[in-house]
Amino acid sequence: MIVLLVALPLAAALLLAVAPARAATVVHALATLATLGAGLAVTVGTVRGAPAVALDGVLRADALSGWMIAVIVAVAGIAAAEAPRYAREGSPRLFYPLFHLMVFAMLLAVSTDDVGVMWVAVEGTTLASVFLVNFERTRASLEAAYKYLLICSVGIAIAFVGTVLVYYAEAVRAQGLAEHAPQALRWTALLALAPALSPRVLQLAFVFLVVGYGTKAGLAPMHTWLPDAHSEAPAPVSALMSGVLLSIGAYAILRFKPIVDAAAGPGFARRILIALGLLSLAVAAAFLWNPGNYKRMLAYSSVEHIGLVGLGLGFGGALGVSGALLHVANHGLAKSVVFLLAGRIRAAYGTVELAGVRGLLRALPVTGRAFLVGVLALMGLPPFGLFTSEVMIFAAGFREGHGWAAAAGLVLVVVAFGGLLRAAQAMLFGSAPAVRRAPAGWIAAVPMAAALIALVSTGLAWPPGLATALELAARVVIP
Amino acid sequence: MTAVANLLTFVALGVTLVLVWRQSWRGRVRLFVVQSLLLGALATAIGLLAGRPSLLLVAAVFLVVKTWLIPRVLWRMAAGAPLRPVRPGRSAGIPVLVAGALVVVAYVIMLPVSGVASSALPTRGAIPLAFAMALIGLFVCVTGRDALGQVTGFLVFENAIFALGVVATYGMPGIVEAGVFLEVLVVVLLMEGVVVQMRREHDSLDVDRLRELRG
Numbered sequence: 001m002i003v004l005l006v007a008l009p010l011a012a013a014l015l016l017a018v019a020p021a022r023a024a025t026v027v028h029a030l031a032t033l034a035t036l037g038a039g040l041a042v043t044v045g046t047v048r049g050a051p052a053v054a055l056d057g058v059l060r061a062d063a064l065s066g067w068m069i070a071v072i073v074a075v076a077g078i079a080a081a082e083a084p085r086y087a088r089e090g091s092p093r094l095f096y097p098l099f100h101l102m103v104f105a106m107l108l109a110v111s112t113d114d115v116g117v118m119w120v121a122v123e124g125t126t127l128a129s130v131f132l133v134n135f136e137r138t139r140a141s142l143e144a145a146y147k148y149l150l151i152c153s154v155g156i157a158i159a160f161v162g163t164v165l166v167y168y169a170e171a172v173r174a175q176g177l178a179e180h181a182p183q184a185l186r187w188t189a190l191l192a193l194a195p196a197l198s199p200r201v202l203q204l205a206f207v208f209l210v211v212g213y214g215t216k217a218g219l220a221p222m223h224t225w226l227p228d229a230h231s232e233a234p235a236p237v238s239a240l241m242s243g244v245l246l247s248i249g250a251y252a253i254l255r256f257k258p259i260v261d262a263a264a265g266p267g268f269a270r271r272i273l274i275a276l277g278l279l280s281l282a283v284a285a286a287f288l289w290n291p292g293n294y295k296r297m298l299a300y301s302s303v304e305h306i307g308l309v310g311l312g313l314g315f316g317g318a319l320g321v322s323g324a325l326l327h328v329a330n331h332g333l334a335k336s337v338v339f340l341l342a343g344r345i346r347a348a349y350g351t352v353e354l355a356g357v358r359g360l361l362r363a364l365p366v367t368g369r370a371f372l373v374g375v376l377a378l379m380g381l382p383p384f385g386l387f388t389s390e391v392m393i394f395a396a397g398f399r400e401g402h403g404w405a406a407a408a409g410l411v412l413v414v415v416a417f418g419g420l421l422r423a424a425q426a427m428l429f430g431s432a433p434a435v436r437r438a439p440a441g442w443i444a445a446v447p448m449a450a451a452l453i454a455l456v457s458t459g460l461a462w463p464p465g466l467a468t469a470l471e472l473a474a475r476v477v478i479p
Numbered sequence: 480m481t482a483v484a485n486l487l488t489f490v491a492l493g494v495t496l497v498l499v500w501r502q503s504w505r506g507r508v509r510l511f512v513v514q515s516l517l518l519g520a521l522a523t524a525i526g527l528l529a530g531r532p533s534l535l536l537v538a539a540v541f542l543v544v545k546t547w548l549i550p551r552v553l554w555r556m557a558a559g560a561p562l563r564p565v566r567p568g569r570s571a572g573i574p575v576l577v578a579g580a581l582v583v584v585a586y587v588i589m590l591p592v593s594g595v596a597s598s599a600l601p602t603r604g605a606i607p608l609a610f611a612m613a614l615i616g617l618f619v620c621v622t623g624r625d626a627l628g629q630v631t632g633f634l635v636f637e638n639a640i641f642a643l644g645v646v647a648t649y650g651m652p653g654i655v656e657a658g659v660f661l662e663v664l665v666v667v668l669l670m671e672g673v674v675v676q677m678r679r680e681h682d683s684l685d686v687d688r689l690r691e692l693r694g
Binding site: 058114116117119120123124127130131134137139142143145146147149150153154157160161163164165167168171172180185198200201203204 | 588589591592599600610613617620626629630633636637643644647648651652654655658659662665666669670672673676677680681689
């Protein structure tokens with residue numbers, strides 16, 4: 001099943017590259033549905049039973065992978081439903097294959113046991129999305145794509161230094177002359193060997209890994225590419241990047257954390273993650289009070305939420321990690337919907353400037369109301385799931401003895417909340433100018449509505465199995 | 480093995496320093512090729528001396544990608560670029576001094592690695608040298624005034640990381656190395672696409688022209 005899951009989007013990408021334009025939308029829809037089904041099947045399998053292993057252990061999905069797979073296929077499903085209206089405007093031959101290639105790279109990154117292959121897959125997500133960021137081929141999108149390609153390639157190369165150092169530490173473990181244990185880059189093997197590894201080398205490696213994968217995750221101060229790329233990309237790509245690609249960077253850090261903790265004690269990784277989390281919150285809170293462009297505003301809101309995920313991972317404990325994982329899922333659902341709606345707002349108003357959008361609730365009643373709901377969810381208000389996961393993260397901070405950091409984080413979240421509220425208020429109310437009406441696109445609206453309903457359900461009453469899935473996923477990285 | 484690894488890495492580091500000093504693109508691309516040849520020789524030598532046939536294969540692929548495929552793309556990108564994109568009056572003295580200081584920084588950062596008591600790795604002396612090359616590549620990349628300069632810096636950085644992998648671990652597993660080569664190649668090809676469009680839009684590769692997106 002797991003081989004099928006990874007092979008499906010790859011095959012779809014190849015097929016879409018040669019498919020005639022008329023068939024492309026149908027193939028795209030079928031591939032999305034098949035990936036969704038296969039992904040959810042793998043997730044259910046990892047929750048019910050043992051990890052799924054294939055290809056001599058290169059592919060391995062445990063409960064943590066299962067959680068991430070579910071988020072990826074869900075966000076990809078939401079984004080894919082809106083994709084046709086963008087693909088048609090440019091070149092579907094380019095858009096659809098790269099979209100599925102990106103999904104393939106993301107799924108491979110979370111369902112491999114080999115940290116080297118994970119690195120290759122994470123870099124692959126960048127390469128697949130550069131063209132999509134520059135899909136509109138304007139000056140601004142070109143600049144965004146260039147920064148994105150350069151900064152993320154350099155960042156991910158830094159993560160490779162970290163991976164090399166981990167491999168080195170494994171080799172010199174016991175008077176070793178670069179004699180590696182069999183399959184030493186496997187995460188499961190590294191975790192078993194971790195207590196014997198050199199603490200100082202592992203600490204150094206973790207710094208490189210956090211800087212590298214933190215660049216992909218959009219943690220401040222490595223976030224500089226993020227607002228450009230996320231605001232210039234077509235809406236479905238923004239949804240995919242903001243909704244789940246950032247979390248994959250955080251996932252990579254999370255995989256290395258227990259290895260470093262076992263070798264060097266838990267304090268080191270914890271301090272770094274808390275510091276970067278707070279810095280990300282501060283950068284986002286400062287920007288959100290003065291956004292000029294609503295897509296950039298949403299991008300900075302992603303910096304805020306990835307900062308919260310970093311805090312949750314840093315605070316640690318079962319509560320902190322499960323809070324962070326739940327936050328990844330909640331943010332993925334909320335942010336992808338809001339980015340897609342922002343795309344519709346842009347199509348109607350013809351501008352991405354905040355000042356140009358007024359009276360949204362009157363001009364576009366359905367889109368406007370959905371946007372309001374999505375933004376309220378992103379603010380972390382009850383009854384939405386982000387409220388629950390933020391409470392879990394901050395409760396973990398107080399419980400694990402990081403009261404000051406948690407308090408500072410809370411203050412920053414309130415500041416960011418205020419900024420987002422002010423901007424959203426300006427967009428939603430007031431007198432509406434004449435806007436361009438677009439076809440409603442009900443097919444795309446269904447997954448968006450489903451995502452908003454799911455957000456209420458993770459906030460109010462957890463569906464059966466969610467608690468188990470979350471607990472099993474967090475336990476993978478908690479010794 | 481210690482002597483060979485140290486010598487080749489040291490000469491490659493010297494070439495990197497010359498690359499910082501050189502200001503013309505043609506010169507820089509040639510120096511990149513020389514650096515790649517030295518690092519390919521390093522991987523071959525270690526593969527032979529340590530008895531790692533897989534590393535020999537990696538070295539062969541490395542040489543094809545880094546001394547033939549990528550330079551071809553770089554020449555294509557540079558065609559039409561001014562020979563000396565760096566503004567007149569800018570001296571190369573300061574960058575070379577910074578690069579020299581980065582070598583010291585590299586030794587300090589890599590102290591926990593090269594100084595691990597249990598390590599009997601014959602090539603561990605070359606680890607800080609390789610890392611110094613990486614830092615210098617990063618420095619060239621972030622201080623590059625135009626897209627070509629930044630790409631060169633990135634490629635030097637990437638070469639140095641390959642060298643680091645070779646001297647610290649005798650090469651990463653083959654599947655990982657293969658993935659890395661493929662991706663470097665794709666990065667360079669994507670960069671070429673960006674550069675072509677940049678030249679069309681701005682009639683220049685100066686990154687100072689990229690100022691649409693702020694805040």
